[in-house]
Amino acid sequence: MRMSKKKKHPHSYYLYRMNTTNTICRLYEIQHPIIQGGMAWCSGWRLASAVSNLGGLGLIGAGSMHPDTLREHIQKCRNATDRPFGVNVPLMYPRVEEIMHIIRDEKVRIVFTSAGNPRLWTDWLHRHNILVTHVVSSSRFSVKCQEAGVDAVVAEGFEAGGHNGREETSTLCLIPQVREACSLPLIAAGGISSKNSYHAALALGAEGVQIGTRFALCRESSAHPDFKTYCRSLQEGMTKLMLKKISPTRLALNDFATRLAQAEDNGVGIDELRDLLGKGRAKKGIFEGDLKEGALEIGQSAGSISKEESVQDIFEDLLSDKP
Amino acid sequence: MRMSKKKKHPHSYYLYRMNTTNTICRLYEIQHPIIQGGMAWCSGWRLASAVSNLGGLGLIGAGSMHPDTLREHIQKCRNATDRPFGVNVPLMYPRVEEIMHIIRDEKVRIVFTSAGNPRLWTDWLHRHNILVTHVVSSSRFSVKCQEAGVDAVVAEGFEAGGHNGREETSTLCLIPQVREACSLPLIAAGGISSKNSYHAALALGAEGVQIGTRFALCRESSAHPDFKTYCRSLQEGMTKLMLKKISPTRLALNDFATRLAQAEDNGVGIDELRDLLGKGRAKKGIFEGDLKEGALEIGQSAGSISKEESVQDIFEDLLSDKP
Numbered sequence: 217m218r219m220s221k222k223k224k225h226p227h228s229y230y231l232y233r234m235n236t237t238n239t240i241c242r243l244y245e246i247q248h249p250i251i252q253g254g255m256a257w258c259s260g261w262r263l264a265s266a267v268s269n270l271g272g273l274g275l276i277g278a279g280s281m282h283p284d285t286l287r288e289h290i291q292k293c294r295n296a297t298d299r300p301f302g303v304n305v306p307l308m309y310p311r312v313e314e315i316m317h318i319i320r321d322e323k324v325r326i327v328f329t330s331a332g333n334p335r336l337w338t339d340w341l342h343r344h345n346i347l348v349t350h351v352v353s354s355s356r357f358s359v360k361c362q363e364a365g366v367d368a369v370v371a372e373g374f375e376a377g378g379h380n381g382r383e384e385t386s387t388l389c390l391i392p393q394v395r396e397a398c399s400l401p402l403i404a405a406g407g408i409s410s411k412n413s414y415h416a417a418l419a420l421g422a423e424g425v426q427i428g429t430r431f432a433l434c435r436e437s438s439a440h441p442d443f444k445t446y447c448r449s450l451q452e453g454m455t456k457l458m459l460k461k462i463s464p465t466r467l468a469l470n471d472f473a474t475r476l477a478q479a480e481d482n483g484v485g486i487d488e489l490r491d492l493l494g495k496g497r498a499k500k501g502i503f504e505g506d507l508k509e510g511a512l513e514i515g516q517s518a519g520s521i522s523k524e525e526s527v528q529d530i531f532e533d534l535l536s537d538k539p
Numbered sequence: 540m541r542m543s544k545k546k547k548h549p550h551s552y553y554l555y556r557m558n559t560t561n562t563i564c565r566l567y568e569i570q571h572p573i574i575q576g577g578m579a580w581c582s583g584w585r586l587a588s589a590v591s592n593l594g595g596l597g598l599i600g601a602g603s604m605h606p607d608t609l610r611e612h613i614q615k616c617r618n619a620t621d622r623p624f625g626v627n628v629p630l631m632y633p634r635v636e637e638i639m640h641i642i643r644d645e646k647v648r649i650v651f652t653s654a655g656n657p658r659l660w661t662d663w664l665h666r667h668n669i670l671v672t673h674v675v676s677s678s679r680f681s682v683k684c685q686e687a688g689v690d691a692v693v694a695e696g697f698e699a700g701g702h703n704g705r706e707e708t709s710t711l712c713l714i715p716q717v718r719e720a721c722s723l724p725l726i727a728a729g730g731i732s733s734k735n736s737y738h739a740a741l742a743l744g745a746e747g748v749q750i751g752t753r754f755a756l757c758r759e760s761s762a763h764p765d766f767k768t769y770c771r772s773l774q775e776g777m778t779k780l781m782l783k784k785i786s787p788t789r790l791a792l793n794d795f796a797t798r799l800a801q802a803e804d805n806g807v808g809i810d811e812l813r814d815l816l817g818k819g820r821a822k823k824g825i826f827e828g829d830l831k832e833g834a835l836e837i838g839q840s841a842g843s844i845s846k847e848e849s850v851q852d853i854f855e856d857l858l859s860d861k862p
Contacts, residue, residue, distance in 0.1 A: 354775055374697070375709050383776025386698045386709040388730040388739060389839045393775055395735075396843070407711040412718075416711060416739035452677055452716055453706025461804070481784070483806020516712045520719070 239401040240424035243347065243368055244300050244326055247271030249424030250414070250534060251370075251403060252431045252527075254304020254328055255378065256280035256513070257502035260438040261289040263431060265296035266527035275328055279306040280499065283314045290322045300326060302347075306379075307332025320344045331379060334364040351405070353381025353390070355397035368401040369394065370426050375407030377429050377515035378498075380457055380464040388420065395421035409517035411534050427530075429515035432502075435526045440505030443512060444524075446470075452519035459493065461486050468512035472497065562724040563747030566670065566691055567623050567649055570594030572747030573737070573857060574693075574726055575754045575850075577627020577651055578701065579603035579836070580825040583761040584612040586754060588619035589850035598651055602629040603822065606637040613645045623649060625672075629702075630655025643667045654702060657687040674728070676704025676713070678720035691724040692717065693749050698730030700752050700838035701821075703780055703787045711743065718744035732840035734857050750853075752838035755825075758849045763828030766835060767847075769793075775842035782816065784809050791835035795820065 235241035240249035252259065252267040254275030264274030274297070276289050286303070293301050303324050305315055308331045316337060319327060327341055330351035338348045342365070350361045351370040361369045371394040373387030374380065385393075387406040395402055404422035408414060409430040417425045431437060433444045450468055458476055459465045467473045479492055493511070501510015523529075558564035563572035575582065575590040577598030587597030597620070599612050609626070616624050626647050628638055631654045639660060642650060650664055653674035661671045665688070673684045674693040684692045694717040696710030697703065708716075710729040718725055727745035731737060732753040740748045754760060756767045773791055781799055782788045790796045802815055816834070824833015846852075 356775070373709070373711070375712055384780070385775055385839060385842070386696070386711065386730055388696070388709065388711050388736055389698055389775075389842065392733055392735050393843050407709055410715055412715050412743050413711055416742040419739040419742050420735050452679070452708055452712075457707070481806060483804060516709060519708070519712065520716050 238423055240368065240403060243401055244273050244302075246273050246300055248531075248535065249403070250531070251275065251328075251424060251426040253405065253426050253428030254278070254302070255428055255432050256306075257499060258432040258437040258439045259304070261293035261296060262438065263434070263436040263527065264289075264301050265293045266436045267431065268293075268297045268299040268301045270527060270531045271299075272531070273326070274301040275304045275326075276301070277304050278315050279304065279309060280503070283311055283318055286315060287318050287322060290318070290324055294322075302326030302328055302349075304328040304330065305337075306330050307336055312337075316340070319346065328370065329366075330370075334361045334366050338364045338366050349403070352394070354383055354385060355390070355393040358394045358398040358400065358402075362398045362400050366400065368403060369398065370403040370405050371422070372426070373404075373406030374457065375466075375516040376405060377432070377455070377466045377518075378513035380466055382460070382464055384457065384464075387417070391417065391420035391422050407515065407517050409515075409520060411536060411538075413517070414534055429517045430521055430530055431527070432514065433518070433521055434530060435524065439502050442505035442507055443502050443510075446507050447512065447514045447518045448522050448524070450514070450518045455514055455516050455518060459489065462489055462493070465511070465513065466515060468514045468518065470501075470510070470512055471508040472501075472511060561746055563691065563726060566724055567596050567625075569596050569623055571854075571858065572726070573854070574598065574747060574749040576728065576749050576751030577601070577625070578751055578755050579629075579821060581755040581760040581762045582627070584616035584619060585761065586757070586759040586850065587612075587624050588616045589759045590754065591616075591620045591622040591624045593850060593854045594622075595854065596649070597624040598627045598649075599624070600627050601638050601642075602627065602632060603826070606634055606641055609638060610641050610645060613641070613647055617645075625649030625651055625670075627651040627653065628660075629653050630659055635660075639663070642669065651693065652689075653693075657684045657689050661687045661689050672726070675717070677706055677708060678713070678716040681717045681721040681723065681725075685721045685723050689723065691726060692721065693726040693728050694745070695749070696727075696729030697780065698789075698839040699728060700755070700778070700789045700841070701836035703789055705783070705787055707780065707787075710740070714740065714743035714745050730838065730840050732838075732843060734859060734861075736840070737857055752840045753844055753853055754850070755837065756841070756844055757853060758847065762825050765828035765830055766825050766833075769830050770835065770837045770841045771845050771847070773837070773841045778837055778839050778841060782812065785812055785816070788834070788836065789838060791837050791841065793824075793833070793835055794831040795824075795834060 250272035254277035256279040259277035267274035334350040349368040403424040404417035405426035497511035501512045573595035577600035579602040582600035590597035657673040672691040726747040727740035728749035820834035823829045
C-alpha cells in the first residue's frame with residue numbers, strides 16, 4: 217500500500233502542509249520525519265496529539281492499554297489533532313486481535329507493529345487501508361519486512377529503552393546495514409534525542425527518526441512524574457541492557473535492576489529470572505512511579521536529558537538552525 | 540601544547556597540504572581528519588605509512604610490540620612517509636617507560652595513549668614536544684583528559700573492537716555528551732567504517748574519526764590473512780562484548796568466544812575466566828590466524844565489511860562524492 221498506488225489517503229486534507237521531498241513525510245503525510253515512539257505507559261493521546269500537531273507523527277502505545285482504553289485514547293487523539301497519528305501494537309500483546317479491530321473501526325490509518333512476525337497482520341491491515349510500519353533490530357528482519365510487504369521499517373539499535381534486539385547492534389552500525397539490505401523507507405531509532413543525533417541518523421541513510429526516551433520524559437508523556445524526574449537525573453552509563461536470557465530490555469539502574477544485574481552476573485537461569493521479574497514491573501515503575509521496585513524502561517540517551525520540557529521545546533530544539 | 544603556542548612543529552614542511560579549517564587537521568597537520576586506530580597486531584609501519592601518505596593520520600600500535608620492534612616500525616614508517624604519523628601506547632603496557640623513551644628518541648611527535656590515567660605521561664610527553672591524545676569511553680574521563688592537559692581526545696563507543704568501556708555507551712550517545720562535557724578537539728571512534736558513519740560522526744559533533752576495524756581488515760594490516768578473511772565473512776550480530784568481569788572486550792564469535800560466552804552465562808567468577816582466557820590469545824587469533832582458539836578482537840562494523848581492499852580503496856570510499 218505505497219502511495220504510488222494512488223489510493224485515497226484519509227489525511228489528504230493535510231497534503232498542503234506535508235513535506236513532499238522526504239519519503240517518510242510523503243508516506244505518512246507529515247511535515248517533519250520525526251516519529252514519537254509508541255511507548256508503553258508513556259504514549260497516550262496527549263503526547264501523540266502534541267507531536268502530530270507540531271508536524272511529526274505521534275503514536276499511541278497500545279502495548280500498555282486495555283482495548284477500551286485504547287479506543288478512548290484514539291478518540292481523544294482525534295479530537296486533539298486533525299493531523300495524522302498512529303498506533304504502536306506489540307504483536308506479542310495477548311489481545312492483539314481486539315486491538316486491531318478497534319484500530320480498524322476507529323479508522324486509524326497508520327499502525328506500527330513490533331515484537332513479532334511482520335507477516336501476521338500486514339495483509340489484513342492493508343486490506344483495511346492501513347499503512348504498516350514494522351520495527352526491527354537487524355537487517356535480516358528488515359528483509360523479512362520487505363517480503364511481507366510492509367510500507368516502512370523502523371530499525372532500532374542497542375541504545376533503545378525497553379525491549380531490544382538480541383544482537384546488540386548499535387544504531388550507528390545498524391542503519392547503514394539495513395539501508396543496504398532493503399529498499400523500504402527507513403526510520404532510525406535508538407539513541408536519537410537531539411538535533412545532532414537526528415542529523416547523524418539522516419547521514420547514516422535513514423529518511424526519518426523515531427524518538428522514544430526524550431518524549432517519554434517530557435511534560436505530555438503519561439509516565440509518572442517521579443519516573444521522569446529520576447530518568448532525567450541519570451548519568452551516562454546508568455542504563456543497562458538486562459534480561460538477555462528472557463528478552464533483552466534496557467532499564468535504568470535502581471534497586472530492582474541492581475538486584476537483577478547481580479543475579480545475572482551469578483548466572484541464574486530463566487525460571488529464577490522470571491520469578492525475580494514477576495509481573496507488572498514496568499507499570500509499577502513507569503506509570504506508578506515506584507522508583508525502587510519498578511522496571512524503569514528507558515534508553516541510553518536519558519544520560520543527555522536533564523531539563524523538564526514540552527513537546528514544543530523538543531521540536532524547537534530538533535528543528536533549530538543553531539549549530 | 541596546542542598549536543596556538545607557536546612552537547616549531549616537526550612536520551611544518553607539510554603545512555602546505557594540511558586542511559586548515561578542521562581542528563583535528565590543524566592539530567596533527569594532516570589533510571583529512573581520518574585517524575587509523577593503533578591496533579595491537581594490526582597496525583605496523585606498513586598500515587600507518589599508507590594511511591599517512593593518503594593524508595590521514597597513521598598510528599603504529601605499540602601495544603603488541605617488543606620495544607625493539609617498535610623502534611624498527613617507527614624507523615620503517617619514517618622511511619615510507621614524509622608525513623605525520625603517531626604511536627598508540629596502552630598505558631597498562633608493562634614496558635611503557637621503555638616505549639616512551641623510544642618514542643622520544645625516535646622523535647615521534649604524536650602519541651595516542653589509552654587504557655590508563657591521562658595524568659601519567661602527558662606532562663612528560665609535552666616536555667619532549669610530543670602531542671598527546673587520550674582515548675576515553677565516557678564524558679567523565681574526557682573531563683579528566685582536559686584537566687590533565689592533553690591536546691585532543693578520542694571518544695570510543697560500545698561498537699569498538701577489542702578493549703572497551705564498562706558503561707557500554709554507544710558512539711551515537713557518547714559523542715554529543717563528550718562534546719558537551721569538554722572543549723578538547725574530539726575524535727569519534729567505535730562503529731565508524733564508511734562515508735556515512737564518518738559524516739554521522741561529524742554531525743554528532745566530532746571533528747574527526749578514528750577507524751579501527753576497517754583498517755584492521757585491509758591489505759596493509761599486519762593481521763593474519765585468515766583472521767581478515769574470517770572477520771570479513773562475519774554477519775551482523777557476530778561480535779559480542781565479553782569478559783566484562785575482567786576488562787570488557789569485543790570479540791568475534793568463534794569456538795573460544797562461544798565457550799567463553801557459555802561460561803559467562805553460567806556466572807563463572809573472575810579467576811575461572813582468567814584461566815579460560817589464558818595468555819596470548821589475541822596474538823594467537825589476530826597475528827597467527829588461529830580462528831578456533833584465538834581471541835578475535837574486532838569491532839561491530841565488521842558485519843558491514845566484506846571486500847578485500849587496500850588503504851587507498853578505503854580513502855576513496857570515505858572521501859567519495861557519491862551519495
